[in-house]
Amino acid sequence: MTSKLLERLGVVSPVVQAGMGGLPAGELAAVVSEAGGLGTIGWLPVASLRDELMKARSLTSRPISINLTVPQATQRHWQVANDADLVVTHWESVPQRRVDKPWLHTVGSVDEAQAAIAAGADGIVVQGVEAGGHVRGKVPALELLGLVRAAIPPDSEIFLAGGIADADDVRRALAAGATATALGTRFLASDECPISTEYQRRVVEGSETILTELFGLGWPHAPHRVLPNAATRRWLHDNSLGPSSIRRLHAVVTPLVMRLPARFSIHTLHSGSSSPLALTAQTPSDTFPARALEKSPLYAGETVARIHDVRPAAELVRDLTP
Numbered sequence: 001m002t003s004k005l006l007e008r009l010g011v012v013s014p015v016v017q018a019g020m021g022g023l024p025a026g027e028l029a030a031v032v033s034e035a036g037g038l039g040t041i042g043w044l045p046v047a048s049l050r051d052e053l054m055k056a057r058s059l060t061s062r063p064i065s066i067n068l069t070v071p072q073a074t075q076r077h078w079q080v081a082n083d084a085d086l087v088v089t090h091w092e093s094v095p096q097r098r099v100d101k102p103w104l105h106t107v108g109s110v111d112e113a114q115a116a117i118a119a120g121a122d123g124i125v126v127q128g129v130e131a132g133g134h135v136r137g138k139v140p141a142l143e144l145l146g147l148v149r150a151a152i153p154p155d156s157e158i159f160l161a162g163g164i165a166d167a168d169d170v171r172r173a174l175a176a177g178a179t180a181t182a183l184g185t186r187f188l189a190s191d192e193c194p195i196s197t198e199y200q201r202r203v204v205e206g207s208e209t210i211l212t213e214l215f216g217l218g219w220p221h222a223p224h225r226v227l228p229n230a231a232t233r234r235w236l237h238d239n240s241l242g243p244s245s246i247r248r249l250h251a252v253v254t255p256l257v258m259r260l261p262a263r264f265s266i267h268t269l270h271s272g273s274s275s276p277l278a279l280t281a282q283t284p285s286d287t288f289p290a291r292a293l294e295k296s297p298l299y300a301g302e303t304v305a306r307i308h309d310v311r312p313a314a315e316l317v318r319d320l321t322p
């Protein structure tokens with residue numbers, strides 16, 4: 001299927017670079033959009049989100065999307081998002097429209113898909129369990145796509161997220177009823193992605209990922225898929241979700257953490273916290289100190305097993321487009 005929504009925006013490729021919260025991704029998003037795909041800037045503190053959107057706008061006149069995780073988004077985030085061309089939301093069971101722009105909601109089940117359509121979403125992102133980052137789906141993406149496609153109006157927009165790393169994956173998704181595809185992990189391994197070369201080395205050399213709740217400070221009870229590091233090796237012996245004591249502590253402390261300015265936890269990481277576990281659920285960008293990689297969530301999806309190179313994002317868009 002093809003995407004009427006992307007067509008209306010002037011996007012010619014069904015390749016969407018998925019939102020990756022915490023990464024100042026203005027340049028990456030612009031390069032993807034300039035190459036014919038759709039680039040996305042994920043959650044950031046409000047001022048940074050605005051700066052990255054402006055940076056992307058200065059690099060391309062093509063559309064740019066903003067992705068916001070609802071638990072972390074404030075009124076001011078929604079105001080910035082309204083300046084994007086498309087807004088994607090994540091992590092809300094009963095979604096609601098907060099922007100005037102075309103809006104897609106990320107879902108992990110048929111019920112959530114129907115709730116998003118009922119709430120007036122212009123489409124949905126179906127996210128399979130193999131995806132990197134915070135994971136809504138409990139079954140593989142293509143399986144969930146089949147179930148959702150049969151349960152919502154036939155002309156609905158569906159972007160498929162999770163498990164997509166090459167043009168054959170994109171072809172399969174479109175043949176199975178997706179109107180476009182959203183890729184996070186493949187774009188982590190791109191020249192323009194603002195993560196450290198060490199994080200990229202682990203993506204490219206990695207073969208396994210873990211679905212856990214270990215890095216839940218600030219965002220408890222939200223399963224996320226990560227690469228192994230010292231923190232996962234230390235705590236994920238008996239239960240891949242993480243010790244129940246740590247998860248309980250995260251649930252108790254999170255309401256307090258949420259009241260702190262967003263930069264506080266990042267600042268704590270930078271200024272040498274001796275905590276063996278990150279004080280933030282944020283993706284470590286290339287501004288984090290090297291030691292943060294051993295205690296932070298190295299979000300990545302199962303496709304790490306099939307991704308073996310770091311390449312220019314524009315080249316990726318060209319090669320992924322069927």
Ligand SMILES: Cc1cc2nc3c(=O)[nH]c(=O)nc-3n(C[C@H](O)[C@H](O)[C@H](O)COP(=O)(O)O)c2cc1C
Pocket residue numbers: 018019020021022042043067068069089090106127130131132133134161162163164182183184185186188283299300301302303
């Ligand atoms: C580093 C990283 C950060 C992510 N952050 C977000 C986020 O802030 N919001 C969101 O909706 N999804 C987030 N995701 C999930 C992606 O948007 C997308 O659903 C996922 O990457 C697709 O699966 P893939 O990793 O197999 O390509 C993140 C994924 C990664 C790898």
